[in-house]
Amino acid sequence: MSLSDLAYAGLETAINQHIASDPGAKAKLAKLHGKIIAIEILGMGQTIYLAPGPDLTQLLASYEGEADCILKATPFTLAHLRQPLSEGKTALPEDMQVSGDTELAAEFCTILRQIKVDWEAYLTPYTGSLIAGELGKAIDFAAYWRDHMISTLNQEVREFLQEDASMLPERHEIASFGNGVLQVEQRVEQLAARIEKLQKQKGSDN
Amino acid sequence: MSEKGTTHFGYEQVKTEEKAERVRAVFDSVATKYDLMNDLMSLGIHRLWKRYAVELAGLRPGHKVLDLASGTGDLAARYSGIVGPDGLVTMTDINAAMLDQGRARMADRGLIGNVEYVQVNAEAIPFEDGTYDCVTIGFGLRNVTNKQKALDEMFRVLKPGGRALILEFSHPRGEPLKWAYDAYSFNLLPLIGKLVTNDEDSYRYLAESIRMHPDQEALRDMMQQSGFERCDYHNLTGGIVAVHRGYKL
Numbered sequence: 444m445s446l447s448d449l450a451y452a453g454l455e456t457a458i459n460q461h462i463a464s465d466p467g468a469k470a471k472l473a474k475l476h477g478k479i480i481a482i483e484i485l486g487m488g489q490t491i492y493l494a495p496g497p498d499l500t501q502l503l504a505s506y507e508g509e510a511d512c513i514l515k516a517t518p519f520t521l522a523h524l525r526q527p528l529s530e531g532k533t534a535l536p537e538d539m540q541v542s543g544d545t546e547l548a549a550e551f552c553t554i555l556r557q558i559k560v561d562w563e564a565y566l567t568p569y570t571g572s573l574i575a576g577e578l579g580k581a582i583d584f585a586a587y588w589r590d591h592m593i594s595t596l597n598q599e600v601r602e603f604l605q606e607d608a609s610m611l612p613e614r615h616e617i618a619s620f621g622n623g624v625l626q627v628e629q630r631v632e633q634l635a636a637r638i639e640k641l642q643k644q645k646g647s648d649n
Numbered sequence: 650m651s652e653k654g655t656t657h658f659g660y661e662q663v664k665t666e667e668k669a670e671r672v673r674a675v676f677d678s679v680a681t682k683y684d685l686m687n688d689l690m691s692l693g694i695h696r697l698w699k700r701y702a703v704e705l706a707g708l709r710p711g712h713k714v715l716d717l718a719s720g721t722g723d724l725a726a727r728y729s730g731i732v733g734p735d736g737l738v739t740m741t742d743i744n745a746a747m748l749d750q751g752r753a754r755m756a757d758r759g760l761i762g763n764v765e766y767v768q769v770n771a772e773a774i775p776f777e778d779g780t781y782d783c784v785t786i787g788f789g790l791r792n793v794t795n796k797q798k799a800l801d802e803m804f805r806v807l808k809p810g811g812r813a814l815i816l817e818f819s820h821p822r823g824e825p826l827k828w829a830y831d832a833y834s835f836n837l838l839p840l841i842g843k844l845v846t847n848d849e850d851s852y853r854y855l856a857e858s859i860r861m862h863p864d865q866e867a868l869r870d871m872m873q874q875s876g877f878e879r880c881d882y883h884n885l886t887g888g889i890v891a892v893h894r895g896y897k898l
Contacts (some may be wrong), residue, residue: 448697473759476731477710494732498758503731508709 446527447504451491455502461525462500464560471554473497478544480551481510485517495551512543512551527590528556653743656794659857668794669743669770675792676744683750684721690852696723698885700788702816702892703727705883711735712782715806716753717771717799718742718789722751725815728785729760735741739781741769742789771799779808787816791862800875807897813877815868817882818859819891826887834859865891 462468475495483490492506516539523536534553535541539546563572563579570578604611612620655662658671673865676683687695687856703724708714710733716725718741725740732738742748745768752766769775771786771793784803793799803813821827834856842852865882868891872880877895884891 446879449700452700471867476730477735479710479731497760498726499730501727501730503704505704506709507707 451502451504454491455500458502459499461558462474465558466561466564468554468558472500475547475551475554476511478547479506479508479510480547481513482521483515484521485515485519493551510543512541512545512548514548514552515540515542524552524555525558526556527559528553606608658863659854660860664883665794665872672792673744675854677746678714679777682700683747686842686845686852689845690838694886698816698890698892699727699787700722701883701885702785702814703731705892705894706783706785706814707812708732708736708783713737713739713780715739715774715776715781717769717774717784717786717803718792719751720788722755724785724787725751725764726755726758726760729764731757732763734763736762736763737778738764739767740764741767741771743768743770772802774802774806776806778805780806782808782811783814784811785814785816788818790815790817790868791858796863797871797874800871800877804875804877805896809897812894813872815872815893817868817891817893818862819868819888820864822884822888828891830889865893868893869895 462472472495476497478495480495481490482493490501492502492510494503516536520536520538528534534549534556536552539552543545560582561579562582566575569575593618600647601611605613650750654665656665656668657663658668663671668720691698706714706728708728708731710731712732713727713736714725714732716722716728719725720742722740725738727737728738739753740762741746742751748766748768755761755764767775771789772795784807786799790799791798800813807813821830835853838856839849839853842855843849846852862868865884865888869882872893872895876897878898880893880895882891882893
């Protein structure tokens, strides 16, 4: 048992607290009982397994069987799963790679992205239903305003850095650069294999 | 068992047939505050020990699991979540009061459908040979009168290829930890028991029964004697607790 076990336990608690804030999400996740969802965190070499159940979604650090679906994404992409689902957009973030049962993967991501904290139900025991209702509306409005502001700010900063200041490349430029690197890598490997073959040939001639 | 016809109950020697009744009385006394006491005694670390054990169980959806000495069902609840609606968790305890607590708690958590409840003595498991993919016992083996017989029974009801898991208090490694652990369990533990459950003796028994339980290597030898193969153990929190694992191949 190590510190990472403690971290996994903490992460499991955090995930379940987030899910519990929306009773509807908890019920939807309970329908996935018996499924295992693997999440490979790119860049960290770490895979975690989620087992949704009626009472909680378990987080396992290891799993001996084959997961029903595998989601591969960077921590940044995974963080998008906390953002609400935009109209007309798929629940699966663009940069996420999915294998196995893709329908399950989409359903799982949709549930996570549709989580809406029921502030009124949360606050009623402390403040009474009238005040809780008003506070709930205010919090929802503040959250909407915050998301809108973040989204607008993101877009404006991106446009400035990519188009006006030309400090950052655009998505298609990164993809093109990535392809170029891949091609160079393949050619270097071919060249190395060729040199090795010639060296062996030279050795046998001598 | 030490002398013929007697066994230990903590540090006390009692007649063999008396031990089960004495253990039953201990758990009758603590059943209602069992979870609270577990959290207080271990500072919540028992949840990490259980998580670790569940991962070692290697369960998959559709598996059948027998959980002996389930208590209030911490392990069984996790098993139920992993094996899914096509699997089965048989939650058992020799003590009816503990099993009732466990059943109520599982129902409260919405864990129904893939869990069954049976009052079972681990020394005489009432199921057919080769029934389960996994058999576990968490913090229960040290209370069993004839541990070897219980291990034989666990082996019998496992399917070929199945595994057994024993999560139990064990013997800490290193003198400083042993000293601190002894000071805690013989002084502080009975005091907490007295304050919370008004039952000092049950928690004194807990401390004594841990000392009388076989150490890591001895328990692994006992598992091998029952027929388990590829037996290993994992010390947790410096050996205060150990998870033993063995396979029926």
